[in-house]
Amino acid sequence: MNIMGIEGTAHTASVGIVSEQCDILANVSDTISPESEGIHPRIAANHHAEKFPELIENAIKNSSLKLSDIDLIAFSMGPGLGPCLRTTATAARTIAIFRDKPIVGVNHCVAHLEIGRKVCKVDDPILLYVSGGNTQLITYSENRYRILGETLDIGIGNFLDKLGRLLNLKFPAGPKIEKLAAKGKNLLDAPYTVKGMDVAFSGLLTYLQHELNNGASIHDVCYTAQEISFSMLTEITERALTFTKKKDLLIGGGVARNKRIINMLEKMVNIHDGRLYVPPDELCSDNGAMIAWTGYLVYSSSGPDDVNNITVDQKYRTDMVNVTWRNSITDH
Ligand code: AMP
Ligand code: MG
Numbered sequence: 001m002n003i004m005g006i007e008g009t010a011h012t013a014s015v016g017i018v019s020e021q022c023d024i025l026a027n028v029s030d031t032i033s034p035e036s037e038g039i040h041p042r043i044a045a046n047h048h049a050e051k052f053p054e055l056i057e058n059a060i061k062n063s064s065l066k067l068s069d070i071d072l073i074a075f076s077m078g079p080g081l082g083p084c085l086r087t088t089a090t091a092a093r094t095i096a097i098f099r100d101k102p103i104v105g106v107n108h109c110v111a112h113l114e115i116g117r118k119v120c121k122v123d124d125p126i127l128l129y130v131s132g133g134n135t136q137l138i139t140y141s142e143n144r145y146r147i148l149g150e151t152l153d154i155g156i157g158n159f160l161d162k163l164g165r166l167l168n169l170k171f172p173a174g175p176k177i178e179k180l181a182a183k184g185k186n187l188l189d190a191p192y193t194v195k196g197m198d199v200a201f202s203g204l205l206t207y208l209q210h211e212l213n214n215g216a217s218i219h220d221v222c223y224t225a226q227e228i229s230f231s232m233l234t235e236i237t238e239r240a241l242t243f244t245k246k247k248d249l250l251i252g253g254g255v256a257r258n259k260r261i262i263n264m265l266e267k268m269v270n271i272h273d274g275r276l277y278v279p280p281d282e283l284c285s286d287n288g289a290m291i292a293w294t295g296y297l298v299y300s301s302s303g304p305d306d307v308n309n310i311t312v313d314q315k316y317r318t319d320m321v322n323v324t325w326r327n328s329i330t331d332h
Helices: 041-063 082-099 108-120 156-166 174-181 202-213 218-244 259-271 288-302
Strands: 002-007 012-019 024-031 072-078 103-107 126-130 135-141 144-150 248-252 275-277
Touching (some): 002 041, 002 108, 002 288, 012 041, 024 041, 024 288, 072 082, 072 108, 072 288, 082 103, 108 126, 108 135, 108 144, 108 288, 135 218, 144 218, 156 174, 156 202, 156 218, 174 218, 174 259, 202 218, 218 259, 248 259
Parallel strands (some): 126 248
Antiparallel strands (some): 002 012, 126 135, 135 144
8 A cells, every 4th residue: 555645734845655564655845934034824835735736746756656556645634824734635635536545634743753653663652742833742541642741832943943033044943053052152041941741932032032132142042042942841751751651752843853952862861761762854854754654544543534524623632633543453
C-alpha cells in the first residue's frame, strides 16, 4: 500500500508518500517566508493553493510511482490556521474524489509523534512537541495521547519568531536566533514562568523587548531567550519523566532542530538513565510524510473517513484523538 500525505496547517505546504512499512518514497515542501510580518492565514492559504499542484507532481515523480499507485490520501485536518486547513482539505478531497481513493483526516500533533516513534524505533516515550504554534508534553495512556503540560499562551517557535521580528529577522527566526545566541555571554535577569506543568512565554518576550529598547546586546538577548525558555521546558519534561517513570523521551516539531535544547534535554535524561530520541531534521519540521504514515495507522485500524463529510478543526487537540492503532493486534 502507498499512502500520500498532504500537510498544510500553517506556513508549510508539503506532500509526502510512504509505504506501509514507512519507507519514505517522497517528501517535498514549500514554506512561506514573509518579509517582516507574521504569517497571514489567507496569504498562507493562497501560497498552499498555488504550490500543491506542483508539490503533488514532484512527490509522484520522486517516488517513481504513478498517481494510480497511490492507495490512500491522508491530510492534516487540524489544529492549524482555518484558511490553510480548508485549502489542504480541498486538495486532498479533490484527489480522493477524482481518483476514487479512500481518504483519512489526521491530527497534525499526533503525526509529529507517530513519525518520531516509527523512525526512532521507540515504543512508549514521553513526547516533547515544540513547534511554531504548539508546545505540549504528551504521554500515552488507554487509547489517548494525554497532555501533561503545555504552553498557556504562545508556542515556543512562535515566541522565537516574534522575538525575531523585533530583531528584523525573517521567518523562521529560530535558526538565526540559535546562531546569535551562541555568541551571547550574559544571562539577563529574565522572568522564568513555569506554572505546575505548564509554561508561558509572553512575559519573557515583553522583558526581552524592554531590554532591547534599553540597549542590551542582541547576542545576550538571544542567549537569554534560549536559556530561559529551554530550561522551562526541560524542567517540566524532567517532572513528567519522573512522574510517569518512563525512560524514553522523544522530541518533535521545528524547534527540535535546535542544538541547545537537544543538549539541555540530553543532560537531563542522562541523569535519569533515560534516552533522548531526535528524528531527522526534515521529519521534525511540518511534512507530508508524517501525515501519510499516521494516515496509514488510522486507516488500518479504523477505516476511511467519508469524503463528503470530512471537515477540518482549527482546535483539534492532541487529546481529542481516539488512538485506535495502539494496544491493538497491530500495535506499531
Ligand atoms: P513547525 O511549526 O513544527 O514546522 O516548526 C517551525 C518553527 O520551528 C518555527 O517557529 C521556527 O522558528 C522553529 N525552528 C526551526 N529551526 C529552529 C532552530 N534551529 N532553533 C529554534 N527554532 C527553530
Ligand atoms: Mg508542526
